[in-house]
Amino acid sequence: MTLLILAAVALGTGLATIFTSGERRSLALAIGLVGSLIVLGLALVMPDTDSLIVGGVGMVSTPVVRAMAVAWSASLAVLGLLEIAVGGRPTVVGPSLIGLAVAGVALATRDPASSMAALAAGGVAGVVVPGLAGWLDGPDMPSRLPTTSRGTLAILGSGLLGLGVIAWGASAAGPLGGEGGPVSIDPSAQLSLGIALLVIVAAVAIRTGLIPLHVWAARFMEGVSPLAIPAAFAWGSAAFVLVALDWSQVALGPAAASGGERWLIIFVAMTSVVLGGLAAMVHDDIEHVLGYSILQDAGVAVLAFASLDPGVVAAARNWLVASATVKTALAAWASVVRTTYGGHRLDDLGGWARHSPALGVAFAGILVAAIGLPNMALFQARTDLVSSAMPGIGQVVALLIAAMPAIYLGRIAIAGLAPVSPAVRAGLSGRPRWTGGRAAGWSGGPINQAIRAIPVELRANRAPLMALGVVALAVMALLTATGGAGG
Amino acid sequence: MNLALVAVVLAIGGGAVLAVSTRDGAVAAIGIAIALVGSALLSDPLPSAAVLGVRVVAALLVATMIRSAMRTGPRQPSPAGWPSEALLATAGAVAGLGVAVGLASVAAASGVPGGLAGVGEPAPGGAVGGGTTTVTSMALITAAGTSLLALGAAPLVHGRPGPRRAIGLVLVTQAVLLLRIGIAGPAVELEEIAREALLVVAGATGAALAIATASTAAAHEAAETLSP
Numbered sequence: 001m002t003l004l005i006l007a008a009v010a011l012g013t014g015l016a017t018i019f020t021s022g023e024r025r026s027l028a029l030a031i032g033l034v035g036s037l038i039v040l041g042l043a044l045v046m047p048d049t050d051s052l053i054v055g056g057v058g059m060v061s062t063p064v065v066r067a068m069a070v071a072w073s074a075s076l077a078v079l080g081l082l083e084i085a086v087g088g089r090p091t092v093v094g095p096s097l098i099g100l101a102v103a104g105v106a107l108a109t110r111d112p113a114s115s116m117a118a119l120a121a122g123g124v125a126g127v128v129v130p131g132l133a134g135w136l137d138g139p140d141m142p143s144r145l146p147t148t149s150r151g152t153l154a155i156l157g158s159g160l161l162g163l164g165v166i167a168w169g170a171s172a173a174g175p176l177g178g179e180g181g182p183v184s185i186d187p188s189a190q191l192s193l194g195i196a197l198l199v200i201v202a203a204v205a206i207r208t209g210l211i212p213l214h215v216w217a218a219r220f221m222e223g224v225s226p227l228a229i230p231a232a233f234a235w236g237s238a239a240f241v242l243v244a245l246d247w248s249q250v251a252l253g254p255a256a257a258s259g260g261e262r263w264l265i266i267f268v269a270m271t272s273v274v275l276g277g278l279a280a281m282v283h284d285d286i287e288h289v290l291g292y293s294i295l296q297d298a299g300v301a302v303l304a305f306a307s308l309d310p311g312v313v314a315a316a317r318n319w320l321v322a323s324a325t326v327k328t329a330l331a332a333w334a335s336v337v338r339t340t341y342g343g344h345r346l347d348d349l350g351g352w353a354r355h356s357p358a359l360g361v362a363f364a365g366i367l368v369a370a371i372g373l374p375n376m377a378l379f380q381a382r383t384d385l386v387s388s389a390m391p392g393i394g395q396v397v398a399l400l401i402a403a404m405p406a407i408y409l410g411r412i413a414i415a416g417l418a419p420v421s422p423a424v425r426a427g428l429s430g431r432p433r434w435t436g437g438r439a440a441g442w443s444g445g446p447i448n449q450a451i452r453a454i455p456v457e458l459r460a461n462r463a464p465l466m467a468l469g470v471v472a473l474a475v476m477a478l479l480t481a482t483g484g485a486g487g
Numbered sequence: 488m489n490l491a492l493v494a495v496v497l498a499i500g501g502g503a504v505l506a507v508s509t510r511d512g513a514v515a516a517i518g519i520a521i522a523l524v525g526s527a528l529l530s531d532p533l534p535s536a537a538v539l540g541v542r543v544v545a546a547l548l549v550a551t552m553i554r555s556a557m558r559t560g561p562r563q564p565s566p567a568g569w570p571s572e573a574l575l576a577t578a579g580a581v582a583g584l585g586v587a588v589g590l591a592s593v594a595a596a597s598g599v600p601g602g603l604a605g606v607g608e609p610a611p612g613g614a615v616g617g618g619t620t621t622v623t624s625m626a627l628i629t630a631a632g633t634s635l636l637a638l639g640a641a642p643l644v645h646g647r648p649g650p651r652r653a654i655g656l657v658l659v660t661q662a663v664l665l666l667r668i669g670i671a672g673p674a675v676e677l678e679e680i681a682r683e684a685l686l687v688v689a690g691a692t693g694a695a696l697a698i699a700t701a702s703t704a705a706a707h708e709a710a711e712t713l714s715p
Contacts, residue, residue, distance in 0.1 A: 055677030113667065113674065117681035121688040128692055132699060145699055149648055152692050156656070159685070160663040170671035172594030 001052060003061045003108055006042040006069065007101040009035060014097030018129055021090040032093030033080040039100065040077050043069035057111040064242070064317050065107045067485040071321055072100050072235050074476055075328040078469045079227050082332055085466045086339045088225060089137065091130040096231035098125045103239035112166045112247040119243060120159020123207075123236045127151040130228035131220060144223040150216040151232075158207035162244060165199045169251040193256035200244050200252075201265055201305050208237040208298035210272040221291040226335040229287075230328040233294050238320040241301050245313050254308045265306040266389045272299030277404035281411070284346045286334045289408055290327065293370075297323040300382055300401065303389040315384035318484030322378040325480040326369045329473035330409075333363055336466040341427035346415045348423040353416025355424050357431070358467035360416055365474030367413060369481040370405040377484030428463035492531055492624055496631045499525040500576045503638045506654050508569035512557030515650070519657060520550035522635065523686070526661050529631055530673070531624040538679045545683035549657055549690030556650050556694035559701040563651035565642075572638060579637030580630040583669070587626035590670055629669030635662035648700040653693025660689040 013035025021028035048066040052059055080093045102122025106115035131148030138144055168174045175193065204210075209217030221229055248256070257265065276296035280289045297319075304316035336359065337352060338344050353360030372379030379402065386401060387394025434457065458465065502521030509515050523546030533539060565572050639658025642651045664682050668674060674682060 055680065056675035057677040109677065111675060111678055113671075114678040114681045117678060117685045121681065121685040124688050124692050128695065132695065135699065142703060145696070145703060146648065149652075149696050152696065153643070153656075156660065156685075156689055156692070160660065163663055163667055167667040167671040172590045172670075174671075 002042055002046040002050060003059065003065065003069075003104055004052070004054065006039055006046065007105050009042065010039045010073075010097040010101035010104075013038070014094045014101065014125075017090060017094030017097065018125065021094060025090055028090045028094070029080070029084050032090065032097065033077070033084070035097055036073060036077045036080050036093055039097065040070070040073040043073045055114075057109055057114060059105070059108040060110065061108050064321070064485045065104060067480075068107065068235075068238070068321050069100070069104050071325045071476065071480050071485075072096075072103070075230070075325060075332075075473055076100065078473050078476075079230070079328070079332060082335065082466055082469050083225075083227055085462055085469075086225070086227065086335055089133040091133045091225060092227040092231070095125040095129045095228070096235070098122050099231045099236050099239075103235065106239060106243055112243060112251075113163060113170075115243045116159055116162040116166055116247075119236075119240050120156055120163070123155045123159070123232075123240070124152055126228070126232035126236050127155055127220065130224040130232070134223035134225075138223060141223065143219070147216060147219040147223060151220050154206050154209070154213075154216055155236075158203040158240065161203040161206070162200060162240075162247075165196050165203070166247060166251075168196060169247070175251055175253075190255065190259070193252050194259055194261040197248060197252050197256040197261050197305065197308075198264065200248055201268065201302065204241055204244050204298075204302060204305070205268060207240045208302075209233065209295055210268060210298060210302065211275050211295070212271075214272075214276075214295055217295065218288070218291055221287055226287055226290060226331045226338065229290060229294070229331050230324065233291075234297075234324040234327040234331075237294075237298055238301075238324045241298070241320055242317060245304055245308075245316055248305060249308050249310070249313055252308065257306055257308050262306045265302065269299045269302040269306070269389070272296060272302070273401055277401070277408070280408040281404065286337065286344050286346070286349075286412065289412070290330055290334050293330070293405065293408065294327050296401075296404065297327065300385055303385045307388045309388060312384060312388040315381040315388075318377045319381035319385060321485035322369075322381065322477075322481045325473075326366060326378070326477040329362070329366045329470065329477040330370070332470045332473050333359065333366060336463075336470050339428075339466065340463045341424050343423050346411065348421060349412075349415050350418040351416065351420030351424050353413070355420055355427070355429070356463065356467050358464055358471055362467065362470040362474040363409075363413060363416065365471070365478050367405070367409045369474070369477040370409060371402050372481055376482050378481035381484065432461050432464045489531060489624075492529065492627050495525050495529050496580070496627050496634075498522075499529065499631045500573075500580065500634050500638075503635055503658055504569055504572045504576055506658070507638055507642055507651070508565045508572050510562045510564045512554065512562070512650070515557060515654065516550050516554035519553050519654060520547060522658070523547075523549055523661060526631065526635075526665055529624075529628055529665070530668075534673075534679070535676075538676060541679060541683050545687050548687055552690045552694040553650065553653055553657065556653050556697035556701075559698055561649055561701065563647065563649050575637050576634045579634040582637075583630035583633030583666075584626055586633065587623070587629045587669070590629075591623075591626075625669050625672070628665050632662045632665030632669050635659070635665065648696065650697045653690070653697045656693040657686070657690050660686055 013031055017028045017032040046061060046066050046069060048061060048063040050061040076096050083090060083092045099122055102118045106118045109115050128148060131151055135144040135148060205213055273296050276292045276299060280292035283289055301316050301320050304312050341349060341352060343349055383398040386398040390397055499522045502518045502525060505518030506515045506522060524543055527542030527546050635658045639655045639662060642655030643659050
């Protein structure tokens, strides 16, 4: 029941935020922030063994649902605060709340068709709202509108493709529509299972923007606020992959990934892992690094489809929730750096960590969480996913994949320790300061002065406060990377 | 003999052909409304009043949004003309009946009682027709779905941005939703809500993007007029 209340609150406040954002920014941000805090409270008190029947379908809130709701809503509350500080059109909290609502319901629902339809419907806002805002803010860049259009088609198309293959699974020709027995070992049935697996992986590839279907995603990330990227890609994609994995495991089973399909899936996934990692390493633009690192994470998750083993699927759950939290923190860092220093290329960001120690501490936490340590759930999940796909060499390949974030995030860290560049020096100070809190002409008593000083001090310390928000997200990333999703 | 379902399928096809072929925005919106409301009614027996209400409201909402997009957008009739679109819709429907036959034969071979979607198989939803050959309601739903898919795919994939692409998006979404029922059986109530939400989102997104495209085109025209 708590999950339903959470979904209703998130959906209501998310829609209200989007509808009021055009005319009344402050009101929209306030609604979004209050909504995300209420949702966080509900997620924290939500039991992880709750179940009920809604509309003829059982809904069970599992530990994974709870972990995702807590991690997403907590990071959303911080993103909401950062959005207030960063400025611009409110494009982050509204779509994220809608995405959170549908993801919670979709992951708890025992009917995959309902889940897929809900995810397709709820995921569109995460692309359309920031995409149209980016287009409105960049009148000299008309290509942003076609990019938004392609993104919308990708989100809806992946959902419709998923819906189609789920319908096939429940049809007379599918494994669940016949006598409901175990999967047939008939060769033609095996072939149809394999094709169904490839179709659902294709839907996942479209949704997550795997290479070579990544062009729209890369263009999209260039034109929107980095704060809007987690809802559209990290969390939205994670929910989609989780639903697709659950369906594949139940309807198709490990037998579907026994032939050439297995190698095709590994090839597609590893292409994104390797090329995404390399692209993140060579790009100087921090938004590109963020985008390609998310793509690489999605590639690692897709490896779970190559075996559909229950243990590997559990590892994928841990991986998806932990990597989404880490990438949310990285997106927040990128947004704050851009707001604080104006630049987004490494050449312009020399000495950013020296200038803002809190941002440096946060980035160190993100770096550790992204790479992982051997006893962390994220590290273990990555090793399990890669080892299941490539028995024998999996451990080595997993270490190589873990080294990639060390390189591309390490480059950013080295830039932060370099001598302070003129652009960074000219930016907002990342160190806290006290202005005295007294505006000209004030003559009130101490309490009045203190109250009136709050907004003045908040504005004066905007940069360190934003950095503090990123520190909070980095701590969350470390906690989730350590504990996983309970899957 | 339930000829009403056949009439509904014909209305869906007719409405969709009208929507993609006409130059007039209002007529296109009427065509979309006919196709979507027809899809809401394409069920035997009819669903509960609440589910039916959700379906019809969603259909009318989408038609309204498409109409609003067509007020400002450019006129984008089908380059092939309505006779070609009608033939395409017919071909799609025949293909859908073929799919239904295939599924019925698979169901018969695997011993599933009462094939879901087939020609010649008695379905839970009852059969249309008589004598030796019967067309199940599921087969008609599949045929309507493939017909809409055939009509909507071209505007969605190859059409220029604007109202035509929005119509294509709505038709393809409705097509997949019909195919889902046609090949896998009726949806539960929760899925009905999610399906209609998806349809409304598809319509709203298509309309929003069409309006944005129209405003871009208007801005370009204004800039060209002002330039010496």
